[in-house]
Amino acid sequence: MDTADTVNIALVGVGNCASSLVQGVEHYRDGDAPGLSNPVCAGYPISRVRFTAAFDVARAKLGRDLSEAIWTAPNNSRKFADVPRLGVPVVEGVLADGVGPGSAALVEPRGGATPGDIAAHLKETGSNVVLNFLPTGAQRATELYAEAAIEAGCAFVNCMPAVLARSPEWRGRFAAAGLPLVGDDLKSSFGATLVHRALVEALTGSGVRLTGGHQLLGGGNMDFVNLEDPARMKGKKATKATGAGTATHVGAQYLPFLDDRKVAYIRLDGEGFGGSPLELELRMVVEDSPSAAGNALDAARHARAALEQGAGGLLEEVSRTLMKAV
Numbered sequence: 001m002d003t004a005d006t007v008n009i010a011l012v013g014v015g016n017c018a019s020s021l022v023q024g025v026e027h028y029r030d031g032d033a034p035g036l037s038n039p040v041c042a043g044y045p046i047s048r049v050r051f052t053a054a055f056d057v058a059r060a061k062l063g064r065d066l067s068e069a070i071w072t073a074p075n076n077s078r079k080f081a082d083v084p085r086l087g088v089p090v091v092e093g094v095l096a097d098g099v100g101p102g103s104a105a106l107v108e109p110r111g112g113a114t115p116g117d118i119a120a121h122l123k124e125t126g127s128n129v130v131l132n133f134l135p136t137g138a139q140r141a142t143e144l145y146a147e148a149a150i151e152a153g154c155a156f157v158n159c160m161p162a163v164l165a166r167s168p169e170w171r172g173r174f175a176a177a178g179l180p181l182v183g184d185d186l187k188s189s190f191g192a193t194l195v196h197r198a199l200v201e202a203l204t205g206s207g208v209r210l211t212g213g214h215q216l217l218g219g220g221n222m223d224f225v226n227l228e229d230p231a232r233m234k235g236k237k238a239t240k241a242t243g244a245g246t247a248t249h250v251g252a253q254y255l256p257f258l259d260d261r262k263v264a265y266i267r268l269d270g271e272g273f274g275g276s277p278l279e280l281e282l283r284m285v286v287e288d289s290p291s292a293a294g295n296a297l298d299a300a301r302h303a304r305a306a307l308e309q310g311a312g313g314l315l316e317e318v319s320r321t322l323m324k325a326v
């Protein structure tokens, strides 16, 4: 297959989300199967998606083939596909603010590469789309990988809450380079943010005035270890906002026994006709990491198509559809 015809993904961060994505490409390679919203997206079937590079800083993942690194602790996402050896070694990335105090002991971080090293590896491997799956709070590290992507002529999809697509400066830099940018922070295909926003819309559309509520999340993966740090949680709260004036409290708790399952408790309080009180409570449980992999695959394929067409800068419509905050 001509590499110009393929979506050549470089993964930044080989954690649980990357694991679900890599498994998903194997699982859906032969075409249609339940759970995938778009077997073909922007002209690319799953069979034309491949992984060409992977960066991490966790000692135990470095040097391993991507097919093994996805099962390396502290990753704990569900196994739903066998992944053959991919011939893609996980190489050392740029550390910056990638690893928070809560997870440093589990990760034993390295990370002595420079953006120039990253760019050189992206070029050598023929990567054309960089997918950023760094932990919440990794603003500086995200910017360094974005810089490397620009140097290497790659599109960039920011799957996490760092401010990139929302930054006029970064939109401008990608536009000037003629390279596509998608972000920020992936929506899950069917997750707590989608359900919460749909409920807010339904209530406010019926004339209900919202007076309070919450979205309380529990989970047992590394994302939740990170969200215990209030500074890192701030970024997640910003992308999960449900709209002005809805007075929603967002909280997250690390509950190790849940592994990669996420439990969300959503509550909405409001006043209806004549000020009559209204309460709504909902509990949902999802496998966290696979729930966003479908949107990641769509974002990567849109970014690849835009790169092919020479469309640089923020892909606004794609970002509004697939990302939490634009």
Ligand SMILES: NC(=O)c1ccc[n+]([C@@H]2O[C@H](COP(=O)([O-])OP(=O)(O)OC[C@H]3O[C@@H](n4cnc5c(N)ncnc54)[C@H](O)[C@@H]3O)[C@@H](O)[C@H]2O)c1
Binding pocket: 012, 013, 014, 015, 016, 017, 018, 055, 056, 057, 058, 075, 093, 094, 095, 096, 097, 098, 099, 107, 111, 133, 134, 135, 136, 137, 138, 141, 159, 160, 161, 185, 186, 187, 188, 221, 222, 223, 288, 289, 290, 291, 292
């Ligand atoms: N459904 C979901 O799980 C979902 C949905 C939307 C967004 N996200 C976001 O996606 C991101 C990734 O989630 P995850 O569950 O895969 O997290 P994770 O903690 O399992 O994986 C992050 C990986 O990044 C690595 N890393 C840390 N610093 C690095 C650096 N400087 N360079 C390279 N690698 C580095 C870690 O070692 C780890 O392997 C999070 O920010 C999360 O908020 C997740």
